[in-house]
Amino acid sequence: MATIENIIKTDSFFHSYQPVKCLKNNRLIGVESLIRCEAYDPMRLFQQARKANLLFELDTKSIMKSIETFQSSHLVAAGCKLFVNIFPSTLLHEGFDEFVNQVKETAAGIIGQIVFEINESAEEHALWDELKAKGVIPNLQKEGFFIALDDFGEGSISFRHLFDYDPNYIKLSRTVTAHIEEFEKKRKLVDLLVKYCEDHTKLILEGIEKESELAVVKQLGVELGQGYLLDKPKSIAEIERP
Numbered sequence: 157m158a159t160i161e162n163i164i165k166t167d168s169f170f171h172s173y174q175p176v177k178c179l180k181n182n183r184l185i186g187v188e189s190l191i192r193c194e195a196y197d198p199m200r201l202f203q204q205a206r207k208a209n210l211l212f213e214l215d216t217k218s219i220m221k222s223i224e225t226f227q228s229s230h231l232v233a234a235g236c237k238l239f240v241n242i243f244p245s246t247l248l249h250e251g252f253d254e255f256v257n258q259v260k261e262t263a264a265g266i267i268g269q270i271v272f273e274i275n276e277s278a279e280e281h282a283l284w285d286e287l288k289a290k291g292v293i294p295n296l297q298k299e300g301f302f303i304a305l306d307d308f309g310e311g312s313i314s315f316r317h318l319f320d321y322d323p324n325y326i327k328l329s330r331t332v333t334a335h336i337e338e339f340e341k342k343r344k345l346v347d348l349l350v351k352y353c354e355d356h357t358k359l360i361l362e363g364i365e366k367e368s369e370l371a372v373v374k375q376l377g378v379e380l381g382q383g384y385l386l387d388k389p390k391s392i393a394e395i396e397r398p
Contacts, residue, residue: 158195160204164213169193169201171222172389176239176360176382179374184398186237188273188382189222190389202243206279215246216255223263223270225392232266234398239271239304239325244283247274247292256299267300271325276307284317293321304360307331308349323357330363333383337372350377 158168173187193201205214219240226238246252260267274293287293293303304325305317318326326349336342346361353359361373364383373381387395 160201160208160210160214163193163195163201164205164210164217167217167221168195169218169221171218171225171392173226173392173395174382174389175387175395176237176380177386179370179379179381182386184231184234184236184395185380186239186271187226187231187392187395188239189218189226189241191218191241211243212246212249212251215243216251220255220259220262223259223266226269227263227266229392229395230397231392231395232269235269236398237269237271237302238266239273241275241306242272243275243277244280244287247272248283248286248290252292256296260299268302271302271304272296273304273306273325273327284320288320293323297324318352318357325358325360326353327360327362327382330365330383333361333363333365333369333373335369337368343372343376346373346376346378 163169170192171189172192173189175184176186176188177183178185191198191201196204202211202214205211219242222238222240226232263270297303302324303321304327305321305323306327307329308318308326328346328349332342332345336346349359358380359378360380360382361378362382364370364373364381364385366385370381370385
């Protein structure tokens with residue numbers, strides 16, 4: 157099996173892109189980039205990178221490769237957003253400022269279409285306070301990038317982070333979406349967040365897999381969604397023009 161060092165060195169990974177859609181009209185508004193590798197599943201790939209102290213290298217290489225693929229696609233002209241996953245430790249790494257400059261040089265024309273989707277990670281729970289202290293997130297927003305909090309309400313990402321970081325997007329995980337038609341508490345939580353997000357933050361429900369779930373979240377006023385019922389991850393060339 158290929159080593160993590162060799163995988164990173166040779167860019168031996170690729171991406172699938174899962175559409176994010178407007179639930180009112182099924183219109184494509186963006187895609188989330190999902191890393192794929194023949195040697196490891198995504199979770200194990202990043203675990204191996206963390207063990208080898210190469211998480212920053214893998215994270216930034218993955219992001220740049222996603223951006224380059226997106227930049228040459230039909231989705232740019234359509235105004236779609238590109239959601240790229242990123243770890244808190246990458247945002248705090250000493251090389252991150254240089255990486256941001258590289259992104260700005262490479263993708264100057266699409267900065268306003270890039271959304272840094274901050275991953276929930278138990279190993280990095282303690283880094284959130286440092287992110288706030290250093291002002292990393294508002295600085296990225298000033299540069300023209302957008303910010304999403306992934307898996308909101310699950311693990312270490314909580315209401316505190318919503319207040320501290322003022323994200324452009326909140327993504328609720330499949331944990332909330334699953335069987336939402338059967339659980340009043342889940343519906344109340346989503347209703348609360350829909351009302352909170354009315355002004356400037358956009359709410360995205362992930363993991364929509366059943367018609368019954370879709371019907372309920374639409375009734376609750378959720379505007380954006382993601383999940384196998386709406387569209388599966390695929391190559392960017394396979395995604396239909398909006």
